[in-house]
Amino acid sequence: NAGVTQTPKFRVLKTGQSMTLLCAQDMNHEYMYWYRQDPGMGLRLIHYSVGEGTTAKGEVPDGYNVSRLKKQNFLLGLESAAPSQTSVYFCASSSSGLNIQYFGAGTRLSVL
Amino acid sequence: GDSVTQMEGPVTLSEEAFLTINCTYTATGYPSLFWYVQYPGEGLQLLLKATKADDKGSNKGFEATYRKETTSFHLEKGSVQVSDSAVYFCALSDQKQAGTALIFGKGTTLSVSS
Numbered sequence: 470n471a472g473v474t475q476t477p478k479f480r481v482l483k484t485g486q487s488m489t490l491l492c493a494q495d496m497n498h499e500y501m502y503w504y505r506q507d508p509g510m511g512l513r514l515i516h517y518s519v520g521e522g523t524t525a526k527g528e529v530p531d532g533y534n535v536s537r538l539k540k541q542n543f544l545l546g547l548e549s550a551a552p553s554q555t556s557v558y559f560c561a562s563s564s565s566g567l568n569i570q571y572f573g574a575g576t577r578l579s580v581l
Numbered sequence: 582g583d584s585v586t587q588m589e590g591p592v593t594l595s596e597e598a599f600l601t602i603n604c605t606y607t608a609t610g611y612p613s614l615f616w617y618v619q620y621p622g623e624g625l626q627l628l629l630k631a632t633k634a635d636d637k638g639s640n641k642g643f644e645a646t647y648r649k650e651t652t653s654f655h656l657e658k659g660s661v662q663v664s665d666s667a668v669y670f671c672a673l674s675d676q677k678q679a680g681t682a683l684i685f686g687k688g689t690t691l692s693v694s695s
Contacts, residue, residue, distance in 0.1 A: 473624075502682055511670065511685040512625075527682060559624055561683075568613065568674040570683055572624035 471495050475560050475573035482550045482580045490545040490576050492560030500563045501543040502527075502570065503535060505556040512559065518543055550580045583608040587671045587686035594661055594693050602656040602689045604645075604671035612673040614638075614647055614654040615683065619668040628656075628669070661693045 473494045482488060492501065499520050504512040514527030516535040524535045532554060534546045543562075547554060557577050561570040588603040606612065613632045617625040629638030634649035643658045654671060668690050672683040 504682075509687055511687040512683075513685075514682040517682055561625075568681065568683070569615075569627055569630065572617075572626070574622075574624045 473560055473562055473571050473573040475558075475576050477576060478574065479577050480579070482547075482578065484551060484580060486550050487546070487548050488550065488578075489547075490558055490560075490578075492543045492545070492562075492573060494541055494543075494560075494562040494571070496562060496564070496571065497540070498562035498564050498571075499540075500565075500568075501537065502561045502563075503533070503543065503545045504559045504561065505529065506559060506575070507556050515545065515558075550578075552580050554578065555580045583612065583673060583675070583684050585671050585673055585684055585686040587669075587689055590668075590688070590690040592689060592691045594691070596663055596693055596695050597660045598693075600656070600658040600661045600665075600691065602669055602671075602691070604654045604656065604686060606652050606654065606671075606673050608652075608673055608675070610675065611649075612675055614645070615672045615674070616643070616645055616654070616656050617670045617672060617685075619670065619688070621667070625670065661691070663693050663695050666691055666693045 502517040503515040518537040521540040560573045563570045584607045615630045616628040618628045629640045631638040631647035637646045668688045671686040675681045
């Protein structure tokens with residue numbers, strides 16, 4: 470009964486380092502999303518995907534890249550991390566129709 | 582563009598008190614409305630939803646009614662428990678476009694003491 474799984478759960482980076490966050494869903498959902506959560510800001514959309522091989526920019530895409538090579542996986546990359554990217558990152562997925570989104574447990578990232 | 586505004590927190594209540602968390606929205610058309618809950622250290626979970634005017638969503642004793650005339654979707658519970666302590670997010674989604682992202686309010690922290 471996994472749902473949406475995010476790895477890693479925690480990570481500390483130095484400014485300029487790169488990393489990839491992995492999101493995997495086992496519900497055969499078409500749509501996947503990456504959000505960031507910052508204090509007092511709610512959740513803001515970074516990038517999303519409406520199907521395998523497609524991605525699109527959200528509200529705050531700068532400094533991030535994504536890939537959806539397989540339907541069940543959605544990767545979020547930081548090429549050169551900055552302190553402003555310190556945040557909690559959430560992945561979500563949904564099927565067509567009502568757009569009920571299912572969330573992973575989050576990745577807490579600190580950039581020093 | 583579309584937006585969601587919810588009451589600022591934190592909200593602090595004693596066990597068995599009545600809870601209201603206000604949420605209003607701005608949207609073109611007829612969005613779907615949601616309440617999500619985030620318990621400490623966890624991701625967001627869907628609490629309840631409504632897809633058209635006058636629909637009432639309910640779950641775990643929580644209720645919210647889609648009011649088109651006041652563009653509101655206030656969350657209520659008659660008697661809160663300590664286990665309800667969490668952050669609550671109101672959100673909307675454009676029904677006409679499948680796969681669109683949710684637009685969230687900033688969240689309201691609820692703390693219930695025994």
